[in-house]
Amino acid sequence: MKYYIIAGEASGDLHGSNLIKELKKLDDAAIIRCWGGDKMQEAGGQLVKHYRDLAFMGFTEVLMNLGTIFRNLKFCKEDILQFKPDTLILIDYPGFNLRIAKWAKQQGLKVIFYISPQVWAWKESRVIMMKNCIDKMFVILPFEKDYFKNKWNWNVEYVGHPLIEVVENYELRLTGYRATHPSNVIALLPGSRRQEIDKKLPLMLETSKFFPDHQFVVAEAPSIESAYYKKFTRAYSNVRTIKNKTYELLLQAKVALVTSGTATLETALFGVPEVVCYKGSFLSYQIGKRLVKVKFISLVNIIMDKLVVHELIQDELTVENLKQELHELITNENRINEIKKDYAVLKNLLSAGGNASANAAASIYKFLTSKKV
DSSP, X not given: OEEEXXXXXXXXXXXXXXXXXXXXXXXXXXXXXEEEOHHHHHTTOEEEEEGGGTOOOSHHHHHHTHHHHXXXXXXXXXXXXXXXXXXXXXXXXXXXXXXXXXHHHHTTOXXXXXXXXXXXXXXXXHHHHHHHHOSEEEEOSTTHHHHHHHHHOOOOEEOOOHHHHHHHHHHHHTTTHHHHSOOOEEEEEOOSSHHHHXXXXXXXXXXXXXXXXXXXXXXXXXXXXXXXXXXXXXTOTTEEXXXXXXXHHHHHOSEEEEESSHHHHHHHHTTOOEXXXXXXXXXXXXXXXXXXXXXXXXXXXXXXXXXXXXXXXXXXXXXXXXXXXXXXXXXXXXXXXXXXXXXXXXXXXXXXXXXXXXXXXXXXXXXXXXHHO
């Protein structure tokens, strides 16, 4: 069968690559055309567009790039029609993918959405359109299945969280690493987009001056050239960078400063105490603050429904506050133990669904083949 998969961010590329691997196990004749990144291409997808050309975040940033976005939408639709897939699989990236879903349904395509948009946080009204346009919806957070059923009478499928299998597989390859490598490493994960890095990395780096006995290590985004980071890091003696080794870094790290998003959950699953950082443009933040309905911004706190890791948001994200939070995580054993206990509960919650990539692939294959009988 022919599959057309669209992911627009680094996390979507990761989860899309594992989904491709599982689909290929079930369907020897699978032909997969995709928007994503290096991981999806390595897994066997024919890459059409790289996510580095798609990732715009924030209200003002999206407005500034509307021309590019509309050109991408037009090209995507033309490419899908030319490819004639048996199904369209959309991975998160709702601003783009929901527009494609609505259009694809009008073309008579089977539309599958893997990793639901976080409509429980904002733009809840989109659910009505989603129900009409999406043939099969997979969710990866434990509370989402009940949310869609109880509030919207929509039977979606919970497949587990795909990060569980990714992190566990990585840890298995490096069992015992932490025990033999005592760490003074502080991991800096400033995000995968230039606009995130520009706002957060300088503040993170300034914090390194207060901890000269610690090694600060910046995880470079795969889609951004190393030279881009040097203009930020060259003034700091206890800072270095790594590329394509974020999980190796988290396995070594004592604590971490992490940009809000999937990375906060990855950091928690590796058991690393963290401070969650968010800073957007003034206008984007003011708009978002009025629209978003959740108490927290990090997935760790949202899933646990309590403050497990501290969040420094917008004006609270200062060098002084980062210094205080880091000092607390480095020196306060009770605080560290409390965080790690909560992390264990979080991991158990997310593990309950099983192998998300395999579950989703099996359900997709069954759905497509049963329709042909």
